[in-house]
Amino acid sequence: MCSKKQTEFAIFIIHRLAQVWHKQPNEVFHILQSTHILDDYIIAHYYVLHTLGEQYLVEDISEFARERGAVL
Numbered sequence: 550m551c552s553k554k555q556t557e558f559a560i561f562i563i564h565r566l567a568q569v570w571h572k573q574p575n576e577v578f579h580i581l582q583s584t585h586i587l588d589d590y591i592i593a594h595y596y597v598l599h600t601l602g603e604q605y606l607v608e609d610i611s612e613f614a615r616e617r618g619a620v621l
Contacts, residue, residue, distance in 0.1 A: 551592050551595075552595075554595070554599075555592050555595045558591070558595055558598070558599050559587060559591050559592060559595075562591055562606060562610065563577050563578055563581065565603060565606075565607055566581075566607060566610060566611070569607050569611070570611070570621050572621075580614060580619045580621075581610075581614070583619075584613075584614055584617035584618070584619050585617075586610060586613055586614060586617065590610070590613065591610070
C-alpha cells in the first residue's frame with residue numbers, strides 16, 4: 550500500500566513519461582507495471598526520487614525501462 554504522496558508522484562511521473570515517450574498514460578502505466586519499475590522503483594524509492602529533478606527522473610526511468618526490455 551502506498552501513501553497519497555507516493556500515488557501522486559507516480560501519476561506525475563507517468564504523465565511526464567507519456568509526454569516524452571509520445572504515448573498515452575495508460576500505455577506508460579503498463580510498461581512500468583510489466584517491467585516492475587512502478588512498484589519496485591518509483592513507489593519503493595519515492596522518498597529519494599521525489600527530491601530529484603524532473604529531467605533526471607525522466608532520463609533515469611527511461612534508461613531503466615530500456616534495460617528491462619521496454620520498447621519506448
